[in-house]
Amino acid sequence: MIEESIFKAYDIRGIYPETLDEEAARLIGRALVAHLGLSGSRVVVGRDMRLSGEPLQKAFIDGVTASGADVLDLGMVSTDAMYFAVGSLEEPGGAMITASHNPKQYNGFKLCREGARALSGEDGLFQMRDLILSGKLPDPPEFRGSVEVTDITEDYAKHCLSFIDREGLRPLKIVVDAGNGMAGKMLPPVFEELPFEVIPMYFALDGSFPNHPPNPIEPENMVELQERVVAEGADFGVAFDGDADRCFLVDEQGRTVSGDILAALVAKNILEKEPGATILYNAICSKALPELVEREGGRAIRTKVGHSIIKPQMRDNDAAFGGEHSGHFYFRDNYYADSGIIAMLTAAELVARQDGPLSALLAPIDPYVRSGEINSEVPDAQAAIDRVERFYEKRGGADTDRLDGLTVDSGDWWFNLRPSNTEPLLRLNVEAADRSTVERVQNEVLGMIRA
Template identity: 50%
Template sequence: MSSDTLDPANLEAIFKAYDVRGTVPDQLDDELARLTGTAFVLVTGAPTVVVGHDMRPSSPGMAQAFAEGATRAGADVVMIGLASTDQLYFASGHLGHAGVMFTASHNPAQYNGMKMCRAGAQPVGKETGLLEIRDMVALHATTGATMVSDDVTPGTISEQDVLGAYADHLLTLAPVRGRRLKVVVDAGNGMAGLTAPVVFDRIGADQVELVPMYFELDGSFPNHEANPIEPENVADLQKRVLEVGADVGLAFDGDADRCFLVDERGRAVSPSTLTALIAARELAKEPGATVIHNLITSRGVPELVAELGGTAVRSRVGHSFIKATMAETDAIFGGEHSGHFYFRDFWRADSGMLAALHALAALAESDGTLSELLARYERYPASGEINSTVADQAAVLRLLEEQYAGAEGVELDHLDGLTVTHADWWFNVRASNTEPLLRLNAEGKDEATMTEIRDAVLSTIRSN
């Protein structure tokens, strides 16, 4: 008899647009991980799979179960153990194997999940195999259909440590040289607590003084949620930066694929600003290159890219869309306002640590403070992402479209939700894939303009 986790309704719920995510053990357990391992190999045809996992208590067991399922389908498995998600992507690219990372990223302790990729860190999302994997597991669970014939020779499981090679590779892409910096790093008890010490050791104490915060790996997140996009989760870092007189603070999410900055004044830096900084550095390396930005990134990013002679291309929100667009355009870099940063030289994968190294490298090469360095990249006030609980998301989106369609100087598009653009402002409203929420992002030419459009749109959203 199948466990409840294999119920088709549960599988429908936890297989998302570009990963698997749910609560343990009611939505996700070892049995589901084992069957997913088998289905992953059968759908992708991967001869070898790299498996990594984060510090959540359920992660090692699920990773082992997935490996057993993958070997049952004939694939060999390379276990890299505790890892950040970008370390798993590195292993996939460096070794040339498909991969899976067991993590629920920034989600609370009761969650876990799987992020999958083909060789070279190519994403596996709902349009590139994830739904086929789900359906194969569901078919087996509901009908007992055999997934693998008895004459398949099982693969082997081996172990390999790639952490040092990962750190070395990142520092070839963004070497930190120049004046010595004092850097506070808040790992949030997540995987940056493993990767940051190795990376910073290779930079050298003569170049960087590291002030660690919450480096102990603890999937219960005893200090704060490992989700730095929420202001309350960077409050400790902001305080510490001021206390020690640091040049910069870095905050990572639970699986360390996202990074957020705090400047020397203790002020949180917009991910759009960091996107612009990295875009400028990458365009200096390859003039005329293409840079991807998602549709909630500040309009200052495409403006800067154009000023520097590059080509800016707009994308939907989400790593599978960004990576696909990067592949289509051969873009050198891509940035999302959520704190994900993608690099062509890193197999088009996202890496919070590589983004952090770009910021440190730029700061070490400069004579001023971080806030002075970033001033040219901060152009427009933004609302940040504001979530509202809405019973009928589609109805509210239709109402907003009716309100703004035909207004003077206004353009509408539906690349991802509803985006309304004016010369002086823009806003985007998108429905959550997993919750009854609408997400609003707004930006204006000045604070008053941004506040006015933000409040007008929120009034419509929250009165329905």
């Protein structure tokens, strides 16, 4: 039948072929058509370079077409390009076969409806799961949908380039680590139009990931890029995840730039072009981000973590941009979908319009020290959070809120403690003006939750 556990809060994901195989892909295709009422309409389908991608895509397309819907097959693309195709072509549904940053044995599906609105657990995925498990999928109609193959790589490159002004940009040297993922295909037509020298790392599409896992949020996967940037005397480096919808920067000194600080850079660029714009950021982002937005005359709105939260709030507030610490960057003019390529371009435009290096651009934006995300396995996450909250409320001198997990803010330091959406973990992020304060607060909190 189908493994219930593959339906997650934000997408469908499992290990091929143990928990996610061709039969599951076929059922997911049928369920998507049934849930969105797409019979007689068209579904956009893309995949990344994972070794299981081709058989899963073929089975998924079979399920879609057997249910009476046509398919526009994009072949191998980035996830953000799939969203672009659904939005720009005004199609009623889309699917990307990818497991994003996960190791090679994983694969999955990111699904969306009209306007590139992503389906999430509570808004579509769990309903599809229940429909499959009930055995009540509609019988296939007498007619089968057709399949049309197209290539949107060039169109998407032009779309990404429309977010920046290419006039007067100084030449830059940029090291790009594609991680054998989809950035290796999507970036060349973008860079062809720019005065930048690109030093490519691992642009060959290879779902076995022979060099390192396609997960730039893990520090060990950034080390080679950091060393290469310094060795080449590059202006900065950038690493993408497997499906190229996320990116992370490295400055000219080889230091990594956190996702929320890159979001602050993007926000700065957007506010220069659209004064007074609304910018969304999640509860784990550095205070540097909302402080920059307010200094630049924008409106900053704090949200819970996750695209299924941020994207609807962006629509409700007509927000130009939304950023997350995890390297997801959402753009109103990209159908509110995330794009690592557009984020990289907006940051590169800022660097190429000044004489100084990236670090000089960042220095006045980011005065804080951060712990990074610290994970702890605990038997009862909610009890641990309650214990920490009681401690700080009893001691006083700090504000607390439960927007997303627990945030405690003293003014001089703050932390967020929240349960993972996907694993039995508590995630702690601490920020302060100096390292000693970060370590003191970090040790205090960890002592309580790990006791």
